Amino acid sequence: MIGIVIVSHSAKVAEGVKEMAEQMSQGRVPIAAAGGVDDHTLGTNAERILTALQQAYTPDGVLVLIDLGSAVMSTQMAVEMLPQEQQSRVRLSDAPLVEGAIVAAVESSLDRSLEEVHKAAEAARQMKKIL
Amino acid sequence: MIGIVIVSHSAKVAEGVKEMAEQMSQGRVPIAAAGGVDDHTLGTNAERILTALQQAYTPDGVLVLIDLGSAVMSTQMAVEMLPQEQQSRVRLSDAPLVEGAIVAAVESSLDRSLEEVHKAAEAARQMKKIL
Numbered sequence: 001m002i003g004i005v006i007v008s009h010s011a012k013v014a015e016g017v018k019e020m021a022e023q024m025s026q027g028r029v030p031i032a033a034a035g036g037v038d039d040h041t042l043g044t045n046a047e048r049i050l051t052a053l054q055q056a057y058t059p060d061g062v063l064v065l066i067d068l069g070s071a072v073m074s075t076q077m078a079v080e081m082l083p084q085e086q087q088s089r090v091r092l093s094d095a096p097l098v099e100g101a102i103v104a105a106v107e108s109s110l111d112r113s114l115e116e117v118h119k120a121a122e123a124a125r126q127m128k129k130i131l
Numbered sequence: 132m133i134g135i136v137i138v139s140h141s142a143k144v145a146e147g148v149k150e151m152a153e154q155m156s157q158g159r160v161p162i163a164a165a166g167g168v169d170d171h172t173l174g175t176n177a178e179r180i181l182t183a184l185q186q187a188y189t190p191d192g193v194l195v196l197i198d199l200g201s202a203v204m205s206t207q208m209a210v211e212m213l214p215q216e217q218q219s220r221v222r223l224s225d226a227p228l229v230e231g232a233i234v235a236a237v238e239s240s241l242d243r244s245l246e247e248v249h250k251a252a253e254a255a256r257q258m259k260k261i262l
Binding site for chain 1: 139140141142143144145146147148150151154166197198199200202203223225227228229230233255256257258259260261262
């Protein structure tokens with residue numbers, strides 16, 4: 001099963017998205033949130049992201065959803081702190097944060113592969129909400 | 132100036148996105164959050180959305196960002212509770228919640244029209260985070 005990490009500049013956003021994704025995947029998927037920085041302002045922190053990667057890691061792989069481009073560098077730093085054999089099982093997603101996380105959690109709960117979960121999350125870009 | 136309403140099933144997500152969008156637009160844009168339901172579980176509530184619409188309303192218009200399709204109906208119910216002349220100044224966005232809200236807040240802070248803010252938020256679908 002693929003683990004999922006939610007990286008946001010906002011601790012509230014990361015936690016809330018985690019709760020939504022857990023509910024949509026009926027708690028079957030390891031999901032970890034890494035949001036905000038230690039002084040409770042908005043930002044991202046590589047150590048927090050590393051902790052979340054370790055919490056959600058499975059040998060099948062981990063998909064990381066990110067809110068804004070400026071969080072990508074913190075995420076890349078965190079990935080580099082993992083043991084090398086784990087690094088190759090982590091993918092960073094370009095998907096929209098909330099929509100991508102929910103789709104990824106559902107797909108992971110259906111035992112899809114890392115590549116399948118990654119692609120499904122990216123496809124959430126085209127999600128139509130208003131019919 | 133265009134007001135922005137953030138509708139999410141999660142109160143944390145709605146509040147956190149509001150804080151991010153306020154920071155990105157330097158507090159110049161009226162932004163209101165409507166997240167969760169009264170028993171603190173995940174869901175949406177038309178009365179809460181109505182309150183947020185009233186808080187963020189400006190005669191220039193309001194753009195509403197929504198997390199999932201199932202929140203669209205609650206939002207439509209809330210819009211119908213507004214006076215008719217205000218209803219015509221509210222647009223529901225199909226954009227991704229976090230990315231769309233941030234782009235919309237920045238565009239509104241630049242005094243763009245409702246149609247311009249709406250289009251810019253939709254274009255956030257194609258945002259590349261990982262370069």
